[in-house]
Every structure is written in C-alpha cells, then in structure tokens.
Amino acid sequence: MIVFSNTTPLIALNGIGQLDLLPRLFTEIHLVGEVIEECAVGGIIRVPDLRALPWVKVVESTPVQYPTVLLELDKGEKHTLDMARKLNADWVIIDEKIGRNMAEYLGLKVTGTLGVLLKAKQQNWIPSFRDAAAAMVRQGIRYNHGLVDKLARQVGE
Template identity: 35%
Template sequence: MNQKAVTNSTCLIGLKRIGRLDLLPQVFEVVFAPPTVAVEVQSKLTWLTVQSVQNKSVIATLKTQMDGGEAETIALAMELDDVILILDDKKARRVAQQIGLKVIGTVGMLLRAKQQEVIPEISPLLTALLQVDFRISDAIVSSIVT
C-alpha cells in the first residue's frame, strides 16, 4: 500500500538526527518536498523529489498564518493529487486539515512504518527522537508506548 507523501522539514530533520532517513522511502512510494524544505534539511537525498509550488499566491496567503516552509509544503500538497501530508506543527496541521488534506505527523509516519512491517516497534525510535530534542507531546508518547 505505497502512497505519495509531501513532507515538511521537521520530519526529515528528526529522522536525520537519529540516522533513520531511510524510513520515508520505504513507507512511501514517492516523497515530495518544496525547495525551501530541501534547503532546510541540508542533505542531498536521492529519493526526495523536490518540486516547486506553481501557485505563489497560495503560499503568500498561508505565510500569514505560518512559517514559509510549512506554507510551501501545504501549497505543494494542494497541487499534487492524493498525497499524505507530513506536518508536525499544530497550527499548520489544523490549517491543512481545514483545507481537506490528509495529514499525519512524524509519529504517524512511524506508525505506518510499523503497520507496513518496515520497523518491528516504534518505542525505540520515539525514545531516540526525544533524546535529540524532537518535541513529541506526552499524550502521544503514552498512547504509543502503552
């Protein structure tokens, strides 16, 4: 059940810090990111499809509510057909859901990796992310671990 995803930098940076960037291309058939996100990550990822957003006015509108990388990520997801949007910022997630986009966070991506048997368990990865100062709410951690 491979799908396409559009990711913001937060997921990429978190996975990079724990040495598990390999998970995204195993979970999703294609992973897109806007150029701003690719620059933020500071890694050349051969599997990451960097694609510019065509509708710049959507980006400008979204930037009134969030950071530029998140705005571009949402705008790109709007332009692509049938993608999962990987966003961790609460406000950006809310806006994306109001627009009607399918949104998951980094933890949601890890859940997909477990469901697809890419990883045997999630807890060690959550622990590793927390150790590198990746912010995950206590409620999410306890719901996954218990």
C-alpha cells in the same frame, strides 16, 4: 501516490537513522525547494543532500494561492501545503500543530513523524515505536508524551 513532507519529519527521522522509512512507506516523497533549503541550513541534526536521494521528487513552488490563510506558517510549511493542495496530494507529513491544522483546513490528509514510526512498527521495520520516539526526543525533537503513549499502546508497547 503523492506525498509531501515538511522539514521537521526529515530532520527527526534522519536524527535517529530512519530517513529510509519514508521511501519504504510511500515510495516517493515530494519536497518543495523551501524545505530542501531549510534542511540544508543545518543545525544540530544534519540532513543529507535531499536532491541526491532517488526517492525525492523536487517540486518547485509557485506563488502561494492562499497567503492570508497560510500567513502564520514558516516558508517551508506554507509552500508545502500550498503545493500539496495544488497537486492533490494524498498525504502531507507535518508535525507542527498549526501546520497540521492548516493542512486539514485545506482538505489535506495529514500524518506526522510519529505516524511514520507507527506504520513502520506495524510493518516490523523498527523494533520499538517507543524507543524510536524517545531517541527523537533525545535529539531535541519535542512530542506530546500522551500522544506517544497512546500510539505506543496501539502497537502493544
């Protein structure tokens, strides 16, 4: 299974100590160099050296095939979606609304950080979906409260 991730899900999951959910759910995560660079820049939430993680497959991006369609996206999103399309990815993990819309426009299947948490809760790998989502919000990651409530109800919270 080919799964690509953008920057925000990596930062959000690492911020709550749940980055290891990704290989548990998907075995291997493909990351373009631009996403690794964005994570390495740092910020409030630090991300480990992604190249050193055994479950990360680094994909060197090529020139973007649809530059005008992807113009509104940042560098990491643009190259993630482009390479996901070129490699016929099964999933793209991306949170930003415009990026999700573009991924769907390009025919890619999309999930986000909340989707990762939902699957993890369904597997009983985390004690509470709602608590994990709230912890990400406390770290400065923003999510639609209505969506969090809707997903929490799906797992009985």
